[in-house]
Amino acid sequence: MDETVSHIAAARKHLLANMHDACATSGRKAAHVTLVAVSKRQLEDRVDAALAAGQLVFGENQVAEAETRWQARKDNYPDLRLHLVGHLQSNKADRAVALFDVIETLDSIKLAKAIQKAAQNQGRMPEVFVQVNTGEEPQKSGVLPKELPEFLAQLRAQTHIQPAGLMCIPPQDEEPGLHFALLAKLANTHGLKQLSMGMSGDYETAIRFGATHVRVGTALFGERAY
Numbered sequence: 001m002d003e004t005v006s007h008i009a010a011a012r013k014h015l016l017a018n019m020h021d022a023c024a025t026s027g028r029k030a031a032h033v034t035l036v037a038v039s040k041r042q043l044e045d046r047v048d049a050a051l052a053a054g055q056l057v058f059g060e061n062q063v064a065e066a067e068t069r070w071q072a073r074k075d076n077y078p079d080l081r082l083h084l085v086g087h088l089q090s091n092k093a094d095r096a097v098a099l100f101d102v103i104e105t106l107d108s109i110k111l112a113k114a115i116q117k118a119a120q121n122q123g124r125m126p127e128v129f130v131q132v133n134t135g136e137e138p139q140k141s142g143v144l145p146k147e148l149p150e151f152l153a154q155l156r157a158q159t160h161i162q163p164a165g166l167m168c169i170p171p172q173d174e175e176p177g178l179h180f181a182l183l184a185k186l187a188n189t190h191g192l193k194q195l196s197m198g199m200s201g202d203y204e205t206a207i208r209f210g211a212t213h214v215r216v217g218t219a220l221f222g223e224r225a226y
C-alpha cells in the first residue's frame, strides 16, 4: 500500500478508537459523534488517502480552496458531506450554498439572509450552525454568548433558517472545557441539538462535554502543507 494511504488510514483508525473511548467513558453513543476531517491546506494525496480510508465528511475553511478541491471529486462520492468551518462573507453565500452541506459559521443576520436567498435560488438548503465567540475574542467571528438569544430571535423573525446547532473555537490559551461547557449550556437553553466543538488537541474533552461533531485536521492528515 502507498505510504500516505496506510499512514492516514492508521491515523483515522486511531482517532475513531479514541472517539469511541471518550464516548464510552461519558455514557454516549459513538454513532452520535461525527468526525469532520478538516482538509484545509492539506496536500491532495492526503485528501485522497482519507477518502480511500472511508472518510466521507470533510471540513474546509475557504470557499475558493474547497471548490478547487471538491468540485472535481464530489461526483465520485455521492455520500460526501462538506462542512464550511471558516468565516463566510455574504457575497460568497451563493458559492457556499452550492458546494457545502453544512455551514457551521453563521454569525450575522445579513449572512443568514444571503444564505436563504441562495438556497431559494438553488433549491438546496445546507444545514446551518451558529458560530458562538465563547471567548469574546475581538479577532474571532461568531455571535457573543450574551447576544445569542437576540440573534436567534432575529433569525426566526427575519428568515426561515432553523439552526441545527452551535459551533465554537475556544481561545488557544484557555482551558477548552470551560468553552465546551458554555456552548453545551447555550445549545440546551435554546433547544439546539448539534454541537461542533473540539479539534486535534481537545476532541476527547469536547466529546465529554457533548460534541456531536469534532473538527480534526492535523491529527488525521499531519501538518498543513501551506
Ligand SMILES: *Cc1c(COP(=O)(O)O)cnc(C)c1O
Binding pocket: 038, 040, 061, 085, 086, 169, 199, 200, 201, 215, 216, 217, 218, 219
Ligand atoms: C483548522 C481548523 C480545525 C482543525 O484544526 P486542527 O488543530 O488541525 O485539528 C478545526 N476547526 C476549524 C474552525 C479550523 O479552522
